[in-house]
């Protein structure tokens with residue numbers, strides 16, 4: 001079925017009387033097929049009606065648009081009829097006259113006789129023949145709603161929009177009308193979007209259920225497919241094997257949102273007062289001197305640029321000290337203990353710390369920006385090259401041939417993309433990363449030394465540590481991460497959640513400084529200048545020859561193949577690189593669970609909302625005058641073509657062939673431990 005209605009990245013921002021604004025909807029993206037029945041569900045005030053009204057053309061989006069059959073919706077039209085909870089019938093007209101009024105207005109060019117039979121047909125359709133001459137005051141609530149539905153359908157809309165149509169009715173009447181609506185929709189093949197609070201109603205009627213998160217910045221949390229065959233009958237639906245699973249998922253989603261609402265209210269009360277405009281004001285003084293940790297890697301460039309170009313001071317951060325750390329564990333420790341205020345982190349680290357990786361106390365850590373994408377490679381030793389290893393398949397053959405030898409490969413941290421991508425790559429080639437090879441954690445800076453000493457046979461790391469091994473003739477890059485997942489998120493800016501709440505303005509200032517630096521890094525005219533800074537001993541501290549190939553995008557794999565032009569190898573800003581999108585975060589959660597690094601959080605929507613702070617990115621972007629574009633939440637795939645659907649992460653995990661037995665559990669994100677630190 002082709003796309004019938006497209007809600008294309010819709011934002012709706014309301015201006016408030018106090019001069020501020022309220023972002024009700026953020027980046028709503030939804031494609032509806034012809035004849036589909038979609039339900040919108042979410043807590044009160046999350047924006048269901050706003051979205052419905054936008055599709056109806058009764059309200060205009062602030063950003064994005066709605067496209068119906070290829071045409072932009074700019075105003076209401078007879079092709080979209082809305083049925084409201086309060087019926088909105090004209091009280092002085094009878095049932096017949098109410099329906100006829102709409103038909104005569106919309107179909108005035110049709111012969112009178114035809115119009116009359118349309119009216120009569122729709123009276124019968126909703127079973128109101130006996131009440132055709134009654135006025136609304138003589139009808140029950142259910143009857144009035146049937147008139148409203150008949151009136152909407154009589155003008156043959158392409159799209160029927162229902163805003164809690166049965167909300168005001170008693171349970172018995174509601175049940176009857178739901179079945180009637182279902183039958184009418186099936187017979188007339190009309191496309192429907194319905195707002196509801198009722199999970200059973202949504203399951204009975206819908207093909208898909210769109211679950212919206214709480215506002216502000218409400219967005220689609222998850223879309224559930226309801227694969228129950230049609231025609232449906234209530235008892236068959238309720239007894240369908242999938243019914244309670246779907247119902248539980250919906251209730252679980254709504255409970256997560258409820259908990260989130262309560263937590264935010266509690267935090268707001270604890271954090272401060274409101275000013276005359278109603279905005280929250282922090283009671284704590286903002287922090288203007290910061291300690292930021294980093295590891296010597298090419299992709300620490302944004303931090304270096306922010307320091308060298310005075311961007312921290314530009315945004316009011318008086319003193320920023322950069323500390324070159326020894327390992328990713330040291331970075332995690334620095335953030336956990338408060339020794340560091342912030343740090344570029346490997347992408348999975350904020351999620352893993354929040355989930356309590358390795359049996360550690362969970363520490364809520366958040367990220368408001370992706371600092372870099374790509375930039376990694378898998379280097380193998382020359383010994384393997386000499387054995388003829390050029391591809392993943394060759395590597396598998398070498399493992400099979402040398403049964404008495406276990407190859408050891410270096411990774412920089414269990415939560416890093418290096419680990420997750422290396423594991424993914426190996427597993428897709430039939431190599432079990434836990435059983436067929438030995439993975440060891442080695443700080444990036446020490447990879448080359450251990451490769452040279454023969455302690456490891458290869459590694460996955462960021463630059464300049466692949467190029468250095470290649471340059472020194474110690475190894476070759478069998479794959480870069482562009483071969484595995486182009487655009488993968490590599491580093492993020494990590495801070496403790498309680499730190500961000502205590503110093504909200506400092507945090508936004510820090511984000512702005514670093515984001516501006518990211519943009520500076522992606523202006524290629526600046527790369528030579530940045531390269532010189534990176535070479536300094538207080539930053540990466542190596543010869544320019546090691547950094548240049550990756551950073552300037554002239555990548556030589558060391559295999560004898562010609563130098564590749566890879567302008568996107570170290571990506572800092574272009575292609576909407578900086579937004580910490582939730583779908584990629586969810587993919588990381590699946591991989592952390594796949595390899596038993598962390599459990600898979602049953603409350604993954606809550607975890608992603610807490611950790612991947614798209615809202616803070618948006619705020620910093622807006623203050624910088626950038627468009628705060630969010631990535632799509634559509635399915636994507638890595639190099640092996642296995643599709644990851646953000647609406648079905650567990651289905652994806654179950655389809656992966658090499659996978660540890662993983663735990664699914666609700667992870668309670670409790671800040672007590674960190675706040676005490």
Ligand SMILES: Nc1ncnc2c1ncn2[C@@H]1O[C@H](COP(=O)(O)OP(=O)(O)OP(=O)(O)O)[C@@H](O)[C@H]1O
Pocket residue numbers: 014015016022024042043044045046047048049050051215
């Ligand atoms: N004209 C407006 N001006 C300012 N804020 C608005 C306006 N219309 C809606 N809002 C706000 O936008 C948010 C979404 O409202 P909306 O009515 O779409 O929610 P809803 O999910 O349909 O709620 P309910 O289930 O209670 O009907 C709410 O916080 C609401 O206060």
